[in-house]
Amino acid sequence: xxxxxxxxxxxxxxxxxxxxxxxxxxxxxxxxxxxxxxxxxxxxxxxxxxxxxxxxxxxxxxxxxxxxxxxxxxxxxxxxxxxxxxxxxxxxxxxxxxxxxxxxxxxxxxxxxxxxxxxxxxxxxxxxxxxxxxxxxxxxxxxxxxxxxxxxxxxxxxxxxxxxxxxxxxxxxxxxxxxxxxxxxxxxxxxxxxxxxxxxxxxxxxxxxxxxxxxxxxxxxxxxxxxxxxxxxxxxxxxxxxxxxxxxxxxxxxxxxxxxxxxxxxxxxxxxxxxxxxxxxxxxxxxxxxxxxxxxxxxxxxxxxxxxxxxxxxxxxxxxxxxxx
Amino acid sequence: xxxxxxxxxxxxxxxxxxxxxxxxxxxxxxxxxxxxxxxxxxxxxxxxxxxxxxxxxxxxxxxxxxxxxxxxxxxxxxxxxxxxxxxxxxxxxxxxxxxxxxxxxxxxxxxxxxxxxxxxxxxxxxxxxxxxxxxxxxxxxxxxxxxxxxxxxxxxxxxxxxxxxxxxxxxxxxxxxxxxxxxxxxxxxxxxxxxxxxxxxxxxxxxxxxxxxxxxxxxxxxxxxxxxxxxxxxxxxxxxxxxxxxxx
Numbered sequence: 001x002x003x004x005x006x007x008x009x010x011x012x013x014x015x016x017x018x019x020x021x022x023x024x025x026x027x028x029x030x031x032x033x034x035x036x037x038x039x040x041x042x043x044x045x046x047x048x049x050x051x052x053x054x055x056x057x058x059x060x061x062x063x064x065x066x067x068x069x070x071x072x073x074x075x076x077x078x079x080x081x082x083x084x085x086x087x088x089x090x091x092x093x094x095x096x097x098x099x100x101x102x103x104x105x106x107x108x109x110x111x112x113x114x115x116x117x118x119x120x121x122x123x124x125x126x127x128x129x130x131x132x133x134x135x136x137x138x139x140x141x142x143x144x145x146x147x148x149x150x151x152x153x154x155x156x157x158x159x160x161x162x163x164x165x166x167x168x169x170x171x172x173x174x175x176x177x178x179x180x181x182x183x184x185x186x187x188x189x190x191x192x193x194x195x196x197x198x199x200x201x202x203x204x205x206x207x208x209x210x211x212x213x214x215x216x217x218x219x220x221x222x223x224x225x226x227x228x229x230x231x232x233x234x235x236x237x238x239x240x241x242x243x244x245x246x247x248x249x250x251x252x253x254x255x256x257x258x259x260x261x262x263x264x265x266x267x268x269x270x271x272x273x274x275x276x277x278x279x280x281x282x283x284x285x286x287x288x289x290x291x292x293x294x295x296x297x298x299x300x301x302x303x304x305x306x307x308x309x310x311x312x313x314x315x316x317x318x319x320x321x322x323x324x325x
Numbered sequence: 326x327x328x329x330x331x332x333x334x335x336x337x338x339x340x341x342x343x344x345x346x347x348x349x350x351x352x353x354x355x356x357x358x359x360x361x362x363x364x365x366x367x368x369x370x371x372x373x374x375x376x377x378x379x380x381x382x383x384x385x386x387x388x389x390x391x392x393x394x395x396x397x398x399x400x401x402x403x404x405x406x407x408x409x410x411x412x413x414x415x416x417x418x419x420x421x422x423x424x425x426x427x428x429x430x431x432x433x434x435x436x437x438x439x440x441x442x443x444x445x446x447x448x449x450x451x452x453x454x455x456x457x458x459x460x461x462x463x464x465x466x467x468x469x470x471x472x473x474x475x476x477x478x479x480x481x482x483x484x485x486x487x488x489x490x491x492x493x494x495x496x497x498x499x500x501x502x503x504x505x506x507x508x509x510x511x512x513x514x515x516x517x518x519x520x521x522x523x524x525x526x527x528x529x530x531x532x533x534x535x536x537x538x539x540x541x542x543x544x545x546x547x548x549x550x551x552x553x554x555x556x557x558x559x560x561x562x563x564x565x566x567x568x569x570x571x572x573x
Contacts, residue, residue, distance in 0.1 A: 005445070042382075188435050197431045200419035205381065205415075207407035207436035208482055263423070 009186060011267060016182070020175050027164055034040035034284075036163045040235065042276040044228055049256035049268035050177035051171075051224035056254065057263035058181075058190065059217035060197025061111070064250045065122030067100040068129045069222040070243030071231025075133065078239055080147045081156075088157040092230040096223040102224035104215050105153075111214045126250060133241040144240025147233065157234050166235050174269070177224050181265055193217050197263070225253070228263060252279075259305050261312025270313045332375050332395055334359045334488055334519050335380065340389035349375040350386070351543045357488070362510065362520045364530040364551070368538035368564050373523045374416065376540065377492055380521070381413045382406040394487060403460065407436060412486030415491045416523075420465035427461040429476055433483030448483055455479040455509060471502040478509065482518075489513060491522040495529045507533050527564075529556060536564035539563070 077091030124229035260271025282294035333356040342350040382403035430448035438444040524530040531551040
């Protein structure tokens, strides 16, 4: 009786595996550094959006302040490395852990807020953090931190000559974020989160401790986003407050999931694959004129997709499935 | 006879609930024995829903205590009471609309079963019991109102409650649907679950319940066998006004 369900989950896993293998093979044919750069960013945003989706999509707590966790990850890694010589791999874990703790500390007061008030709180908190970092001299204040690059090294996770190691790490990160979501979807937490999103009162009456569920979602989500931030710091090797904690990162994490299908397994991936190359391509080909044509094209596309497919791009596929039945 | 010797499953002792200047419940003491079906009735604004919410743990009473299964649960939140064996439905249905019917019930089943496979199996059994198995894969949002009511019952049953609180599950249904509902409540009791149901419409509940408690203006007006309660002049007066009570 649960074979249909189990089949669907197995099929998702196989499809994801195929995509991962295909993606891993792409750099063999695409040698252009500019295109590789776009691929790295696409995979990174797929991972970030997937992580954002855990708290905001599944658990329904819309956060527009996730740039905070992205920045925390980037800064923790960069500071630990430049000040104490701690390897970025440990910095990544430390950044993730710090972000998870901070997410819960902030969740403690904020999860009592509902709907729009919660969203506003997340924006404000991220902006406050941005201002604090901008004025923190030890952490480089507004100038930021330059991570010294001395040759290619997996140990120090820095590569000057090739983008490929970053590409494979970003691919692995996207796979991990996807797998975590896939696994959570059929777990106690996954069910609780969806219940909390749909109706917190009913969830509470069925024994779900709503507050703890939100805290759990926030911690997982923040941890993964911070790892993404750590990766980004290594990838660009120079960070400043605005470039890792700016509001645009919060939006860029939310948009792929929202366009692709919020609260779905495939939405963030689909959204990132379409949105991120589009952002980069419009910027390089029609941007730069100072007239903002790229942003007009970009914005128009978002409006068109949201109007035509309010439940996200994934709804195209589910519509087909229903028609076939 | 043994039922009288046992401690009741649920007791409220001198419960008061005030909302600012409004007294919704004043000094309400009721008890529900194990295996009973008890109806909590009364005209609009009698304080039924408030008392119901106090028992379910939505909010703590201003004064008084609530004893469930021999333990004082007065200060326990709703989720904790569910853990102890209190299941409930909502007067205005609160399905998880974006989830399928089976997933709705799984949420309830997860409190007793941590393994997903077992919880899913349990949820299917409950759906079958409630006559919703054919709708398992449908979205909750696509159910008709009477099915949504049954889904609420199914979800609550999946938590394996000792006491099931039903908030107007039979109100607003067609006679056929209401009869199906009545049969379901009897079936639930047959499995050993105690039922406390709030109803507004007397003729639906009276044939079903073992005992009726009538609330009026926040106080317990009368309690007893349904047949006695409906003939009680005070009850008639509360429902219909004094003029009608004279004839009785």
